[in-house]
Amino acid sequence: MAEPLRRDGRGAHPDRDFPAYRSTALRHPKLPLVPLHDPETELTAPFLGTGPIGPIDADLTAQHDGTPLGERIVVTGQVRDGNGTPLAGQLVEVWQANASGRYAQAEDAHDAPLDPNFTGVGRCLTDEHGTYRFTTVKPGPYPWRNHDKAWRPAHIHFSLFGTAFAARLITQMYFPGDPLFPYDPVMQSVTDPAARERMVAAFDLDATVDQWATGYRWDIVLRGPDRTVFEHDLPGDGGA
Amino acid sequence: MAERNAEEVREQPLTPAQTIGPFYGFALPYPGGPVIVPDGDLRVHGTVRDGAGEAVPDALVEVLQADPHGRVGGLFGRCSTAPAGRFAFTTVRPGATGDGCAPHLAFLVHARGLLLHLHTRMYFPDEPLNAYDPVLAKVPNDRRHTLIAVPDRDGLRLDIRLQGSGETGGDETVFFDV
Numbered sequence: 123m124a125e126p127l128r129r130d131g132r133g134a135h136p137d138r139d140f141p142a143y144r145s146t147a148l149r150h151p152k153l154p155l156v157p158l159h160d161p162e163t164e165l166t167a168p169f170l171g172t173g174p175i176g177p178i179d180a181d182l183t184a185q186h187d188g189t190p191l192g193e194r195i196v197v198t199g200q201v202r203d204g205n206g207t208p209l210a211g212q213l214v215e216v217w218q219a220n221a222s223g224r225y226a227q228a229e230d231a232h233d234a235p236l237d238p239n240f241t242g243v244g245r246c247l248t249d250e251h252g253t254y255r256f257t258t259v260k261p262g263p264y265p266w267r268n269h270d271k272a273w274r275p276a277h278i279h280f281s282l283f284g285t286a287f288a289a290r291l292i293t294q295m296y297f298p299g300d301p302l303f304p305y306d307p308v309m310q311s312v313t314d315p316a317a318r319e320r321m322v323a324a325f326d327l328d329a330t331v332d333q334w335a336t337g338y339r340w341d342i343v344l345r346g347p348d349r350t351v352f353e354h355d356l357p358g359d360g361g362a
Numbered sequence: 363m364a365e366r367n368a369e370e371v372r373e374q375p376l377t378p379a380q381t382i383g384p385f386y387g388f389a390l391p392y393p394g395g396p397v398i399v400p401d402g403d404l405r406v407h408g409t410v411r412d413g414a415g416e417a418v419p420d421a422l423v424e425v426l427q428a429d430p431h432g433r434v435g436g437l438f439g440r441c442s443t444a445p446a447g448r449f450a451f452t453t454v455r456p457g458a459t460g461d462g463c464a465p466h467l468a469f470l471v472h473a474r475g476l477l478l479h480l481h482t483r484m485y486f487p488d489e490p491l492n493a494y495d496p497v498l499a500k501v502p503n504d505r506r507h508t509l510i511a512v513p514d515r516d517g518l519r520l521d522i523r524l525q526g527s528g529e530t531g532g533d534e535t536v537f538f539d540v
Contacts, residue, residue: 149524
C-alpha cells in the first residue's frame with residue numbers, strides 16, 4: 123500500500139479562482155473538491171519512460187550548432203520533500219522563452235526575434251543528493267493580454283513528479299529583484315509573501331562559473347509522506 | 363532515537379504551484395505520450411471544456427492507471443488538447459486496485475488559466491465493482507456520472523468540464539482533493 127502524503131502546507135498554492143488572472147474565470151471549478159483519502163493510484167509515482175537523458179538535455183545552450191544569444195546562466199538546486207528528504211532520480215522538465223522573451227512555439231505571436239540556436243526545453247534527473255542542474259540563458263520578460271501593459275516577469279517553467287501522482291508540481295521559477303513582480307497576477311496568485319518568495323531563485327556565487335556563466339540556486343519542495351519523522355531522516359545534523 | 367511529531371518538523375514549506383501557461387506544447391508533449399500501452403485495445407478520449415462550454419485547446423492531460431492485474435506505476439500517459447480541446451489515449455482496461463477501488467484511470471488536468479492542476483478519475487460503464495468503490499461512494503449521486511465514461515464508436519469517452527454552467531453547475535466534472 124502506498125504511503126499517504128502530508129496534507130498540511132498546501133495553503134501555499136494559489137487559489138484557482140483568482141480574478142486578476144482573467145483566464146481563471148471560466149477554468150476553475152465552482153463546486154467543492156471531493157476529498158480522496160489514501161487512494162492507491164494517486165499515491166503511486168508514475169514510471170516515466172523517459173528514454174535516455176544525456177548532458178545535452180540539461181544544457182539548453184548546446185542543443186544547436188551555434189551559441190544562443192543572451193546571458194548564460196546555471197540554474198541548480200535540490201529537490202526534496204516536505205520532510206526534508208532529498209529526492210534522487212527525479213525527472214525535472216523545464217521550458218522557457220529565449221533571451222528576447224519569445225517562445226519557440228508557433229502560437230507565440232510576440233514581436234521579438236526567435237533564436238535559431240535556442241529551443242528552450244531541457245530535462246534532467248536529480249543526482250543522489252536530489253540536485254538538478256541546467257545551463258541555459260536568462261529568459262526575457264514578455265507581454266501578454268491579461269491587462270493594459272501586462273508583462274510577465276522573466277521565468278523558467280518547471281515540471282516535477284515527486285514520489286506520487288499527488289505530489290506532482292508544475293510551477294515557475296523567477297529571478298531575484300524583478301521589478302515586474304508586483305504587477306504580475308500569476309505570481310501574485312500566491313498570496314502569502316513568504317510562499318511567493320520561495321518561487322524566486324537566489325543569485326549564487328557557488329553556482330557561478332568563472333568567465334562562463336552566472337549562477338542561480340533554487341530549491342524545490344514537493345509533498346512528502348505523512349509519517350512520523352525520525353532524527354536520522356532529517357538533513358544535516360537534524361537538530362534536537 | 364528521538365522522535366518528533368510532524369508539526370515540529372515542518373521545516374520544508376512547499377514550493378507553490380503556478381499555471382502551466384499557454385506555451386508548453388513545444389516542451390512537454392512527446393511522441394509516445396498518448397500511447398499508454400502500445401497496441402492497447404482500449405481508446406479513451408474526450409474534450410476538455412471551460413465554464414462557457416468552449417473547448418480548451420491548451421490543456422495537458424496526464425493519466426496514471428493500474429495494469430490489468432491492478433498494479434499501479436508502470437502505465438502513464440500524457441496528451442495535449444491542442445488544437446481543438448481533445449485528448450485521446452491508447453491503453454488497456456486496468457484491474458481493480460488493492461485499495462478496493464473499481465477499475466479506473468487517474469487523470470491530472472493542467473491548463474493555461476489553471477493555477478493548480480486538477481485531479482479527476484475515469485470509471486468504466488457497466489462495471490459491477492463501481493457499486494462498491496469507496497471513492498464513488500463519496501461523490502454525490504447526481505454528479506457521479508461525470509466520472510463514468512460513455513461508450514461510443516471510438517472507444518470510451520470522458521469529457522472534462524473544468525467549470526459547470528448555470529447556477530447549479532451540475533455538469534462540472536468531479537475533481538478530487540487528494
